[in-house]
Amino acid sequence: MKIVYLSVERLKILLGQVIFFSRWALVPVYVSLVLLIFVYCLRFISIISSLTVETLKLDDKHLILETLNLIDMVMVVNLILMVLFGGYEIFVSKMRIQDHVDKPEWLTGITTSALKLRISLTIVTISSIEILKALINVTDSPAGAIWLQIVLHLTLLVSALIVAIIARLAKYNNPPKV
DSSP, rough: OOOOOOHHHHHHHHHHHHHGGGGGGGHHHHHHHHHHHHHHHHHHHHHHHHHHHHTTTOOOOHHHHHHHHHHHHHHHHHHHHHHHHEEEIIOOOOOOOOOOOOOOOOOOOEEEEEEEHHHHHHHHHHHHHHHHHHHHHHGGHHHHHHHHHHHHHHHHHHHHHHHHHHHHHHHHSSOOOH
């Protein structure tokens, strides 16, 4: 019987490989995000279909609200795509699409800082749409709820600004290597 002794160095290498390989555990999460995009697409088509049928019955206010709902959905799907593409590219593996004609420009050289900033700005945009919907539908919204949305929006805006400042400072502290 042969006894194999693991040196501390071999153990460190093995542990490092296990930890490095564990990033692939994220793949089911990213596949689920792809499925979620399709769920949103089906919902979007359903809303468009019902809007088409009911277009003559809707007044302008309700048509604008439904349009804002659709724009909101598009922004949420864009947010999911950013997390999906950026997260996979940063944390799991390169997608090997450098030469693809349809490669999104924002994906070139994506960093965690850039991804955080894009996500923050998208969330601020979604929040803006929600406030606009509340203001258009002001008769159905309690005043306190609208003010709460505005305070939340301002908080998100300040957070996005802080993320941008930190990203800028990090860029100046770590200039690109030539």
